[in-house]
Amino acid sequence: MELLIMINACKIASALRVTAVIPCFPYARQDKKDKTGGENQKVKTLKYNEWKFRSRAPISAKLVANMLSVAGADHIITMDLHASQIQGFFDIPVDNLYAEPAVLKWIKENIPEWRNSIIVSPDAGGAKRVTSIADRLNVEFALIHKERKKANEVSSMVLVGDVKDRIAILVDDMADTCGTICHAAEKLMEAGATKVYAILTHGIFSGPAISRINNACFEAVVVTNTIPQDGHMRDCPKIQMIDVSMMFAEAVRRTHNGESVSYLFSNVPY
Secondary structure (H helix, E strand, O other), X not given: OHHHHHHHHHHHOOOOOOEEEEOOOOOOOOOOOOOOOOOOEEEEEXXXXXXXXXXXXXXXXXXXXXXXXXXXXXXXXXXXXXXXXXXXXXXXXEEEEOOHHHHHHHHHHHOOOHHHEEEEEOOHHHHHHHHHHHHHHOOXXXXXXXXXXXXXXXXXXXXXXXXXXXXXXXXXXXXXXXXXXXXXXXXXXXXXXXXXXXXXXXXXXXXXXXXXXXXXXXXXXXXXXXXXXXXXXXXXXXXXXXXXXXXXXXHHHHHXXXXXXXXXXXXXXX
């Protein structure tokens, strides 16, 4: 609401252009109607004479996009959208920056044995992200197939790939209660991984997340500062931070001067 009010205040003060920099896009996970989300309504289908459940979940990411546009935003700069299709919810330009260049830099500088590592996705949805990082590091990748009983609760996990005697690096875009990555870390250690790191773009860390990380077998849990992490780092010594402020600063400079932002998709500005 504060962001919307400020955008509107700038607009009615005759601002030529208003750019909203939103490092962590709100409600990005609610980008579609899922099968079981929200209050389901049981309906009878006439064609097959059977009962089916119709989802009553909201598509909140689209609502946020509409609100930003109506408030008067002319341009959005964000990072690692949960689903890149959210860009299509807008009729205004959206620059979706990637944390990948900063993640690659951190891995090479902080994991001495990174050439003997394997990049792991904690769910099938992140396969594209981990294959891109694995290709650029020239290492192998694996993924974990998970099934959820309900939101924020994982019922079972199956590891696809060989992590024995390797350093496993879990990569995901977001961690909320951290149930998934902590279960994934246990699975990787059981499968023979020597060390487990987790690298996440958005560290929300709600509910029991901090205590779970403290009790888990991670060498480090690395997050960017798209969400402030000072308090979390005080409570959990395993949490380390990658500063992405320079990427946003360079994106603002380039868009203001009409330059290309493509450079930032594969490079960290100095």
